[in-house]
Amino acid sequence: MATRGYLGNFELMVMLVLIRLGDDAYGVPISHELEARTGREVALGSVYAALERLEGKGFVSSSLGNPTSARGGRAKRYFRVTAKGLREVRAAQRIFTGLWRSIPTLKGGIA
């Protein structure tokens, strides 16, 4: 049986945030979006750990921006979802939607 890199719950959230943010996806806006959506404080270290895992699976690619003085001369690292990553998100959506619809009591909860 072929093995595939399933997305964890937090990883899927990070992927969806990356798609939503588009070209401006680096650590700070990613964590802001996650905090706004979950209502909880997010550790940037965990966000980077998830992004590095996703990059290792080939779902995300990254590039360095220009260093700025507001960041103590450190560059921003921008992240983008790859075509492979996008396919994985769509596959996860199909699985979740199918599972959700198979539970009668929660059926009304999805659009």
Add this chain to the structure above:
Amino acid sequence: MRHTEPPSAATWLLTHLGRRNESLIGDLLEEYRRGRSSNWYWRQVVAAIAVDLGKPVLFALAIFFIYRIAAHIQVPGANGEALAALGRTAGATTLWKYDLVTGGNLSHATIFALGITPYISASIVVQVMALVWWSLTDRRATPWQLPIVRLTWATAIVLCVIQAAGIALFLERLTRIPGTLPLVFSPGWAFRASTILTLTAGSACLMWISDELTGRRIGNGMLLIFIVALLSGVPATLMSRADPIASMAQVAGTLGIVALTSYGYRRAIEARQRPSVSA
């Protein structure tokens, strides 16, 4: 009045204990300057270090496990019971310090008898050579392509062969002295060759694990393996010493030298991996 710079102690900890993720440090600074509190900064730093240190701790436990297994695998042709008796008396001899840094593997003549020390010695020699030998400053993409890494490996293998031959001859000599422990079943070239091959392969295995740990940015491989070996040998060896406190101080001094050496080796590789700055 609020400072524009975050708590310097937290930044220092993140830089030295974490994996030096410059983008993450920049993100935290940007957020702090936008008005986040010092408490928030500290929480983020602690979480980032915990995430970074998780893997090294697991790997350290795995290496510890490997060391414990290796402690039961002796070189072919050696007398296990006689070596165990020698190991019990090693604490009282000049052998104790060398035995300690190999986690007790030296006195038991196991496959890790040489430990990671030949690699550490080689890296000291090559770092000094790199200061005067210009061709060692070549910049390449991967560590294995670097002349400094290849030369360190070659020097370490030569040191392993010399030290392993020394151990084989030492065990044979002890065996030949009448009334002493029969440490080797049948002394001769076959025993010497198999000991050299086994001990060199054992150390090369540790050197490979060390490079993997460093290359995967899990931690300073050389230092991690040295500390694990030290910890697995400390209780048994120190307990048999008459002066455990003074012995401990000597061990701490050795650890300091190893830390400096491994840090220097890592920096030397990182400096050569960076692309050259063009005008």
